[in-house]
Amino acid sequence: MPKSTSTSYPFWLGGVAASMAACCTHPLDLAKVRMQTLKHQPGVKPNTITILRATIVESGFRSIYTGISASILRQMSYSLVRIGAYEKVKAHLSRDGRPSTGKLLLGAMAAGGIGGVAGNPADVLLVRMTSDTLRPPEQRFNYSNALTGLVSLVRSEGLGGLFKGVGTNTFRAILMNGSQVCSYDLFKSSLLGSRIPVIDYEIRDNLLLHTLASCLAGTVATTVCAPADVMRSRIMSQSGGASPIEIFTHSLQKEGPRFLFKGWTPAFVRLGPNTVLLFVFFEQLKKGWSTLTS
Template sequence: MSTSSQKVKYPFWYGGAASMIACLVTHPLDLAKVRLQTATTPGQSLISMIYQIISKEGPLKIYSGLTASLLRQATYSTTRFGIYEFLKESYIEKTQNPKPSTAVLLPMSMISGAMGGLVGNPSDVVNIRMQNDSTLPIEQRRNYRNAIDGIIRICREESVGSLFRGLTPNLVRGVLMTASQVVTYDIAKNILVDNVHMDPTKKSTHFSASLLAGLVATTVCSPADVVKTRIMNAKGAAEGSAVTILTNAVKNEGVGFMFRGWLPSFIRLGPHTIVTFLALEQLRKYKIGMW
């Protein structure tokens, strides 16, 4: 994310709004990723999973849990992007250094990611459950009407603490995702501009840097993402603690389960990253909401 020479204070919510726009584009891929990660038997591909959802549940089902996904971006991404930009701009103002080094940006992104993971955890729990609900036996389905209904019912039927299931791997994922995605994007963009001589203002440069950032972020975050998904999808304490769930998964499926759904994760995260940054730049260009 390049810094601007103009000292413009952009709204805190720009990152979240851009991520919500990207969510509308990539939600079907995110749904397929969750289904692959929670499957107890490996082997299905991204295409076969999407085809299965459409053929067995209907075309509209590829947007199952959309309200929860949007709520997740509104909480998680707004927090992580907002805090990151605040910390970065504060550093630039204090040091008068328009281009902070990677060593400076990395801890900023890690703090931002952890805070985003904490704030977004409740909506993430609902998101995972809504996307995976159709795969459960009828008697075990939760049938949340929307994200808000899901949060209310979890508090009523389980406990408020259930909204923070999988918090530890979610915090880890938030740190890894924000650090790898944002910092890698900056590094990749600088390399493309300085070494490959690409135009820093062209969308092709942003596209290439975003894809590289998505590749790194997907690989780094995959283990934490899969473990988080398994824990959040578990039904109460009956299925054991996080350690038990992880131990059983490794024992029954092998260590490779931690990279289950890597391809759909990458296919989703690449476009998601691209659309997020493009939307973010448009929000900044037209100064939406700044009148």
């Protein structure tokens, strides 16, 4: 792990960085959710480009930002809590020296679980808003934005509707924080001080290091989280009372075990850049905060 500093960062800083990243990658998130929730059709293999193209042709360019309000709400709940809590845990563990990888991983997973619960309502809204046009008109939710969507969700499904799929979502959040945030720190510490032989360059704590570490972390996170991500999207997009086991069994029978990695490519295309932007923005915000408070 990189050496800790005495600088204390605001708990919300990670949420702001994640929101900035989400604004850049939201169209990719929309494509990923739509791929995961599309009904299986033999011989039809939608991809990120075809989904985004069809969305633009059908509803105009602005439609690829459908659900952006829910995305920002998600980052300012889910990511704010998971990153903020991890930073606090990491600072606490670092007081007596460099913490072990196991302790950091457990801390990251615990922080991710808390963030998953905190961000579940926004996650439900995001999945529904980005996949709504795939439904028949009479079955659409028609949320105009995240706030009105929250009100409509509670009115139609009660408070329980806010936590639809919370078990799967929390499990995914645990995997995400462990595989993304913790692995970023591990890759960052491993790469720091190493040399690139072709150009004889020593990697320092700069933009190059942050980009390389976050690219590797994004690859790990996409692969680890793919099955839980698919299940989460399918559970949250349902308005009926099908259980996760029923959804899993039905999908497995219809599509085979490969359905668990359906949408991996758009998930990586989205999560890779999102992870890079998240940590680049986060590192820059931390540097800016240190400058302001020094």
